[in-house]
Structures are given as C-alpha cells and as structure tokens.
Amino acid sequence: MTIATEDLQRLFALIARDIAARRDHLCELDGAIGDGDHGLAMDAGCEAAAKAVAALDRAQTAPTAVFNAAAKAFLNTVGASSGPLYATAFMRAGAAVKDKSELSDDDFLRAFAALAQGIQERGKAEPGEKTMVDAWKPAADAALAAWASGTPLSQSLDMAEQAARQGCEATKDMTAAKGRSSRLGERVIGHIDPGAASAAIVIASIAKFVEQ
Ligand code: ADP
Numbered sequence: 126m127t128i129a130t131e132d133l134q135r136l137f138a139l140i141a142r143d144i145a146a147r148r149d150h151l152c153e154l155d156g157a158i159g160d161g162d163h164g165l166a167m168d169a170g171c172e173a174a175a176k177a178v179a180a181l182d183r184a185q186t187a188p189t190a191v192f193n194a195a196a197k198a199f200l201n202t203v204g205a206s207s208g209p210l211y212a213t214a215f216m217r218a219g220a221a222v223k224d225k226s227e228l229s230d231d232d233f234l235r236a237f238a239a240l241a242q243g244i245q246e247r248g249k250a251e252p253g254e255k256t257m258v259d260a261w262k263p264a265a266d267a268a269l270a271a272w273a274s275g276t277p278l279s280q281s282l283d284m285a286e287q288a289a290r291q292g293c294e295a296t297k298d299m300t301a302a303k304g305r306s307s308r309l310g311e312r313v314i315g316h317i318d319p320g321a322a323s324a325a326i327v328i329a330s331i332a333k334f335v336e337q
Pocket residue numbers: 155159160161162163166167204205206207208210244247248249250255256257258303304305318319320321
C-alpha cells in the first residue's frame with residue numbers, strides 16, 4: 126500500500142468525524158477530573174486540521190506539508206493543553222516523512238511512532254502519569270514491535286488500537302502526575318483520563334483508515 130496526500134486528507138477527515146461523534150463523552154470525562162473542555166478542544170482542533178488539510182492542492186503538496194498544515198491549524202485553534210501536544214505530534218510525524226512524495230507502509234508506521242514520541246517529548250509525561258501518553262506510548266510500542274516481527278501494517282495498527290484501549294482503561298487506576306487533574310490527588314482514581322480516551326479514538330481511526 127502507498128499512502129498519498131489525498132489519502133492523508135481522508136485520514137484527517139476520518140479522525141475529525143470520529144472525534145466529533147465522541148465530543149460530549151470526552152467533555153464528560155474531562156468534567157469529572159478536569160475543566161470539561163477536552164471534547165470541545167479535540168473536536169475544534171481536529172476539525173480545523175481536517176479543513177486546513179482538505180484545502181491543500183493534492184498535486185502540489187507532499188505528505189510532510191499535510192502534517193505541518195494539520196499541526197498549524199490544531200495549534201491555532203486549541204488553547205487547551207492538548208493544542209501544543211498534538212501540534213508537536215503532527216510536526217514530528219511530518220518530519221519523519223520529509224522528502225517523501227508518497228508514504229510506504231514503513232514510512233506511515235514511522236510517522237505514527239514519531240507522532241506518539243512527539244506527544245511524550247512535548248508534555249514530558251511518562252507512562253503511568255494518567256495522560257494521553259498512557260494510550261499513545263503502548264500503541265506505538267505495540268505497532269513497532271509487530272511491524273519489526275513482520276506483521277503487515279494493518280494488523281500492526283490493530284495491535285496499536287488494542288494497546289491504546291487497554292492503556293486508556295488502565296488510567297482509571299492511576300493518580301495524575303501531569304496536567305490539571307494532578308491537583309486532585311486520589312480523587313481522580315476510578316476515572317479514565319480524557320486525553321487517553323481521545324487518543325484511543327484517534328488511534329482507532331488510524332487503524333480503520335489503513336484497513337480501507
Ligand atoms: P486542559 O487541561 O488545558 O483543559 P485538555 O482538556 O484539552 O486540556 O486536555 C487534557 C488532557 O491533556 C489530559 O487528560 C491529559 O491526557 C493531557 N495532558 C495534560 N498534560 C499533559 C502532559 N504534560 N503530557 C501529556 N498529556 C498531557
């Protein structure tokens with residue numbers, strides 16, 4: 126499979142649609158342990174990214190520029206903490222595929238892993254700190270491990286999706302060490318981290334996109 130600019134335009138549209146469908150749920154999760162805006166932030170950011178990407182001339186735009194346009198739109202739209210985290214992530218994904226006119230499966234997987242790594246580096250959160258890293262890191266690790274042992278891209282991303290879902294569920298038992306909910310101590314136990322929940326949605330969208 127090769128992934129071209131028009132495919133990435135489809136990917137960002139798919140992510141925006143899936144996040145929009147879960148907007149209220151994500152706000153409810155954030156309402157329990159944060160300020161309640163996570164669904165609105167992700168919905169606005171993903172919609173802005175999808176729009177910016179859709180406006181690009183596919184014949185003139187390389188994949189790296191698609192990710193950069195998404196990053197810029199996300200950053201300009203989202204004032205919440207998720208803004209700079211995803212903006213950095215998309216920039217890193219773009220940098221990982223610099224100079225490519227189309228993406229091979231290997232390129233796409235490297236972009237996916239770079240995205241996850243970007244979130245971790247920007248937010249300086251470690252796994253276990255009840256953030257979106259608890260979904261992104263196991264997802265990237267699972268995809269990279271599967272890919273390295275010869276698993277096709279689509280199944281490697283299915284593994285990522287499963288790992289993200291499990292990582293997201295596991296945030297229930299954690300106290301938060303980063304972000305707004307870190308001020309609430311033990312009170313956050315029993316609640317899923319909203320950023321991990323939206324990450325699991327985005328990762329599922331990516332896995333679904335590759336299957337199509
Ligand atoms: P805000 O807290 O500014 O309203 P959002 O509601 O958009 O931002 O996002 C909250 C989510 O951001 C949290 O659930 C958590 O997953 C994530 N988050 C916060 N700080 C960090 C960090 N330093 N690293 C990674 N993720 C973080």
